[in-house]
Amino acid sequence: MTDYKNLKLIATSNPHIRSSETTRSIMLDVIIAMLPALVWAIIWFGVKALTLTAVSVIGCMFWEWLYRKLMKKPQSVGDLSAVVTGMLLAFVCPVTTPYWMIIIGGFFSIIVVKQLFGGIGKNFVNPALAGRAFLLGSYAGVMTTWIDATQNKAPLMGSTTDIVTAATPLAYMKTGNMAGLTETYSVMDMFLGKTGGSLGEISAAMLILGGLYLIWRKVINWQTPVAYIATVAVLSFLFPKAGSSMEWMLYSVFGGGLMLGAFFMATDYATSPVTKKGQLIFGIGCGLFTVLIRYFGSYNEGVCYSIMVMNLCVALIDKYTKPTRFGVVKSDKKEAAAK
Amino acid sequence: MNLKKQFMEGLLTQNPVLVQVLGMCSTMAITTSFFNGLGMGVAVLVILTLSNVIISLIRKIVPDKIRIAMFIVVIAGFVTMVDLFLQAFVPALAESLGVFIPLIVVNCIILGRAESFSYKNGVAASFFDGIFQGIGYTLVLLVMCIIREFLGAGTFGGGLLGVDGKGIQILPSQFPAGMLTLPVGGFLVLGCLIAAMQWALSKSKK
Amino acid sequence: MSNEVQTKEKVNLDPKYIIKLTVTLFLTCVVVAGLLGLVNKVTEPNITAANKAKTEAAMQQVVADPEGSSFSDALEITADMNAAAASAGAKVTEAYEVQAGGAPAGYALKIVSSGSQGNIEMMVGVDAEGVVTGVSIVKNSETAGIGSKVMANEPTAAGVGVLSQFVGKSAADGTLAVGTNVDAISGATVSSKGVTTGVNAALAVAAVMG
Numbered sequence: 001m002t003d004y005k006n007l008k009l010i011a012t013s014n015p016h017i018r019s020s021e022t023t024r025s026i027m028l029d030v031i032i033a034m035l036p037a038l039v040w041a042i043i044w045f046g047v048k049a050l051t052l053t054a055v056s057v058i059g060c061m062f063w064e065w066l067y068r069k070l071m072k073k074p075q076s077v078g079d080l081s082a083v084v085t086g087m088l089l090a091f092v093c094p095v096t097t098p099y100w101m102i103i104i105g106g107f108f109s110i111i112v113v114k115q116l117f118g119g120i121g122k123n124f125v126n127p128a129l130a131g132r133a134f135l136l137g138s139y140a141g142v143m144t145t146w147i148d149a150t151q152n153k154a155p156l157m158g159s160t161t162d163i164v165t166a167a168t169p170l171a172y173m174k175t176g177n178m179a180g181l182t183e184t185y186s187v188m189d190m191f192l193g194k195t196g197g198s199l200g201e202i203s204a205a206m207l208i209l210g211g212l213y214l215i216w217r218k219v220i221n222w223q224t225p226v227a228y229i230a231t232v233a234v235l236s237f238l239f240p241k242a243g244s245s246m247e248w249m250l251y252s253v254f255g256g257g258l259m260l261g262a263f264f265m266a267t268d269y270a271t272s273p274v275t276k277k278g279q280l281i282f283g284i285g286c287g288l289f290t291v292l293i294r295y296f297g298s299y300n301e302g303v304c305y306s307i308m309v310m311n312l313c314v315a316l317i318d319k320y321t322k323p324t325r326f327g328v329v330k331s332d333k334k335e336a337a338a339k
Numbered sequence: 340m341n342l343k344k345q346f347m348e349g350l351l352t353q354n355p356v357l358v359q360v361l362g363m364c365s366t367m368a369i370t371t372s373f374f375n376g377l378g379m380g381v382a383v384l385v386i387l388t389l390s391n392v393i394i395s396l397i398r399k400i401v402p403d404k405i406r407i408a409m410f411i412v413v414i415a416g417f418v419t420m421v422d423l424f425l426q427a428f429v430p431a432l433a434e435s436l437g438v439f440i441p442l443i444v445v446n447c448i449i450l451g452r453a454e455s456f457s458y459k460n461g462v463a464a465s466f467f468d469g470i471f472q473g474i475g476y477t478l479v480l481l482v483m484c485i486i487r488e489f490l491g492a493g494t495f496g497g498g499l500l501g502v503d504g505k506g507i508q509i510l511p512s513q514f515p516a517g518m519l520t521l522p523v524g525g526f527l528v529l530g531c532l533i534a535a536m537q538w539a540l541s542k543s544k545k
Numbered sequence: 546m547s548n549e550v551q552t553k554e555k556v557n558l559d560p561k562y563i564i565k566l567t568v569t570l571f572l573t574c575v576v577v578a579g580l581l582g583l584v585n586k587v588t589e590p591n592i593t594a595a596n597k598a599k600t601e602a603a604m605q606q607v608v609a610d611p612e613g614s615s616f617s618d619a620l621e622i623t624a625d626m627n628a629a630a631a632s633a634g635a636k637v638t639e640a641y642e643v644q645a646g647g648a649p650a651g652y653a654l655k656i657v658s659s660g661s662q663g664n665i666e667m668m669v670g671v672d673a674e675g676v677v678t679g680v681s682i683v684k685n686s687e688t689a690g691i692g693s694k695v696m697a698n699e700p701t702a703a704g705v706g707v708l709s710q711f712v713g714k715s716a717a718d719g720t721l722a723v724g725t726n727v728d729a730i731s732g733a734t735v736s737s738k739g740v741t742t743g744v745n746a747a748l749a750v751a752a753v754m755g
Contacts, residue, residue: 138491138515138516138519140517298735405570409569416581420581427591430599
C-alpha cells in the first residue's frame with residue numbers, strides 16, 4: 001500500500017507552472033557574473049584580492065550555517081546566497097582590509113541584517129551594503145585607505161602601514177580638482193579599472209560584462225541598472241562641478257561603485273521593487289541620492305547609502321506601483337482605496 | 340502592598356526600558372560608557388523616587404484636571420535640583436551627560452509612573468515603586484553600557500576606572516567596532532536586548 | 546455635532562472651581578520655585594568655580610607661558626569682533642584678555658567652526674603681536690579614527706602636530722589654507738580645514754581687538 005502521508009506531495013492552487021530556476025541557480029549566475037571583476041581585481045591589486053574574497057565568503061557561509069544550526073532552523077547555506085553576500089562584501093571593501101575585519105562585516109551582514117529578520121528574502125536592506133556601512137562607521141580609517149596599485153600590490157599578510165596610498169578619482173572629484181584627476185587617471189583608466197578604489201568596484205568594463213550576462217540570463221531586469229546609471233549620467237552632465245560636461249559625466253559614471261551598485265546591489269530581489277515600473281523609480285531614486293551625496297555629503301561616494309535609503313522605500317514603491325488586477329474597474333479601485 | 344511582586348515587575352516583567360519601552364532617548368544616547376550609565380541611572384532613580392513620593396502625598400488634593408501640569412512642575416523641580424547639584428559637585432558627570440540631565444523632565448518613565456502608579460497608590464508603595472523601577476532602568480543602562488563600551492571601544496568601566504578614567508582596555512584598540520558607540524549602535528543593542536527579553540519572558544510563561 | 550458635545554464630559558465652568566485650579570497650580574509653582582532658589586544659592590558658587598577652572602585650564606593650554614599668565618573675566622563680544630569672525634567663516638563665542646607679569650599679552654578666544662560631523666569648539670591663543678600661541682580643542686564630534694586624529698593633535702606627514710603647526714602663524718602668513726601653508730592629516734581634510742578656519746577667525750578677531 002502506498003503511504004500517502006509520507007509521499008510529500010505538495011498541494012498548491014493553480015496555475016502549476018514549473019521552472020527550473022531555483023535560488024541556487026540564480027545565485028550561481030550572480031557568482032559567475034562577478035568573476036570577471038574578481039579576476040581583474042586579482043590582476044590589479046594582487047593575490048590579496050582573492051584571499052580576502054575567499055575569507056569573506058567563508059566567513060559569511062560560516063555565520064549563516066552557525067545561526068541556522070543554533071536556532072534549529074532548516075539549513076540554508078546551500079542556496080549560495082551567503083556566498084554572493086560574501087563576495088559583494090569583499091567587493092565593496094578596500095583590498096587592504098584585514099581578514100578579521102571582513103569576518104566582522106560578514107557577521108553584521110549575515111546575522112544582524114539577514115538572519116535576525118528571518119533569513120533570505122526577509123532582509124530589508126542589502127546585507128553586503130549594510131556590512132560595509134557598519135565597517136565604514138566602525139573602522140573609518142582602514143575603510144578609506146586606498147592602495148596605489150601602480151606602486152605596490154597589497155601585502156598578503158601583515159601590516160599595511162607601509163603601503164603607498166593614492167587618492168581615488170572620487171576624492172579628486174569631491175574637491176572639484178579636475179586638473180589633478182585628468183593627470184592621474186584617464187577616462188580609459190577609469191573604464192578598464194586602472195584606478196584606486198574598493199576591491200571589486202574599479203573596473204567598469206568587467207562589471208558591465210557581468211551585468212550584461214545577468215540580463216541575458218534574465219536574472220535581473222534592465223530597468224534598475226539602466227535607470228540608475230542614466231540618472232547619474234544626466235545629472236552629472238547637466239551640473240558638472242568642474243571641467244567639461246562630457247568629461248565630468250564619464251568620470252562620474254565610471255568612478256566609484258556605481259557600476260557594481262547598479263548591476264549587483266540595486267537589483268537584489270529581496271530589497272528592490274517587484275514591478276518593472278517600480279524598478280525604474282527605484283533606479284532613478286538611487287541615482288538621485290548618489291549624485292546628491294557625492295555633491296553635498298561629507299563622504300566621497302554615495303552609492304552605498306543611496307541604495308540603502310532606496311531599499312527602505314521599496315515597500316512604498318511597491319504599494320504605489322501595484323498593477324491593477326484583471327477585471328478591476330475604476331470604481332472598484334476607489335472603493336478599495338477608501339477602505 | 341506586595342514588595343516581592345513590585346521588585347520583580349521593576350526588574351523584569353514590567354521593566355521600564357525593555358518591556359514598557361519608556362525612556363528610549365536617554366537609553367540610546369548616553370549608554371556609551373559605564374560611568375555615564377551609572378550616573379544617569381542613579382539620577383533617574385533619585386528623581387523618580389522623590390517625585391513618586393511627592394505625587395503620592397499630594398494625590399488627594401490635586402484636582403484631576405490639572406494633574407499632568409502638577410506632575411510636570413514637581414518633576415521639573417527635582418530635575419533642576421539634581422542638575423544643579425551634579426554641576427556643582429560632579430562636574431565631570433554633568434559634562435558628559437550634558438543636555439540629557441535636563442531632558443529627564445520629559446523622560447516617560449517618570450511621568451508614566453506618576454500617572455499609572457503613584458497617583459493611585461500609597462506613599463510607601465510609591466517609594467518602593469520608584470526604587471525598583473529606577474533599579475530596573477539603571478540595570479538596563481549598565482548592561483547596554485557594558486556591551487557598547489566593550490564592543491565599541493574595547494574598554495570596561497569608562498569614566499570611572501583606568502588611566503584618566505578612560506576605562507580598562509580589554510580589546511586591543513584596533514579591533515573595537517566604533518559604530519556601536521554611535522547612536523546607531525544604541526538602536527542595535529537595544530533592539531537585541533528587547534528581543535532577548537521578550538524571548539525570555541515568553542519562555543518563562545510556558 | 547450637538548450630540549457629540551453632549552456625550553463628552555461637561556466642562557466645569559464654575560468660577561470657584563477654576564480659581565481652585567489656578568491657585569493650586571500657582572502655589573505649587575511658588576513652592577517649587579522657592580526650593581529651586583534655595584538649591585541654586587547652595588550650588589552657585591561651586592558651579593561658577595568649576596566653569597571658571599575649566600575655561601582657565603583650556604586657556605592655559607594656548608598661551609606661551611602657562612605658569613605666569615592670568616586671565617581677565619570674559620570680555621564683551623562686540624559687533625566688530627563678530628563680523629571679523631564671520632568673514633573668516635567661524636563664530637567667536639568668548640574672549641579673554643591674557644596678562645603675563647601684569648602686562649597685557651594678547652587674547653584667548655573661544656571659536657566655533659564647522660567640522661565634518663558638527664561644530665568644533667576650540668580655544669585659540671593670540672599674543673599681543675597677533676601671533677598664534679596655541680590651539681586646543683574644547684569640544685568636537687569628529688569621526689573616530691579620522692577627524693579625531695586632528696582633534697588629538699596627531700602629527701601630519703611633516704612630523705609636526707596638526708594643531709601645533711599653527712603656533713607662530715600670524716596675519717603676516719596671509720589667510721591660512723590647507724594645502725598651501727597648513728598641512729592636513731591624510732584623509733581628514735575636512736576636520737583640518739575646520740580647525741584652520743577657526744584659527745583664521747581668531748587672527749581676524751584679535752586684529753580687530755588691537
